[in-house]
Amino acid sequence: MALFDGFIFGFFDNFLLILGTYFGVTVEYRLHRLTHDYKTARKLRDFLRKNSKGVLGGLIGAGLSHVVSNGFGAFLDPTLNHMYVGIAIGTLVPVLFIPIIEALKSRRSSST
Incomplete structure (x- = not known):
């Protein structure tokens, strides 16, 4: 049985994206529960508790898993093999905007 062109790409694209999103939300949930006495850990936990509610971890998990997937x-x-480097780099660029958008959101909410 022959597969449609792009089937393998489509399968891995969504499968790994779903796994990455779950992983990102789980990591952020665990960071929220972090109770270490380290100042950096407390700052990170407070930032996540104040700003994200699971969204930031999901965004980063989904974005990075999308690059990999x-x-x-x-x-x-085989139909896309010659383009894999460009595809991976092209999907990485929007992930780099996440910290910029979060900083702008944080600055905007603190000024109001």
Whole structure:
């Protein structure tokens, strides 16, 4: 049975994205519960508690897993194999905007 062109890419794209989103939300949930006495850990926990409610971890988990899933899916799919580096780099660029957007949101909410 022959697969449709791009099937392997599509499968890995969504499968790894879903796993990454779950992982990102789980990591952020665990960071919320962090109770170490380290000043940096408390600052991170307070920042996450104040600003994200699970969204930031989900965004980062989804964004980074999307980079991996697109690159890996394109690498494995014979119809897209020659484009996997460009696809991976192209999906990484929007992830770099997450900290900028979060900083702008934080600055905007503190000024109101």
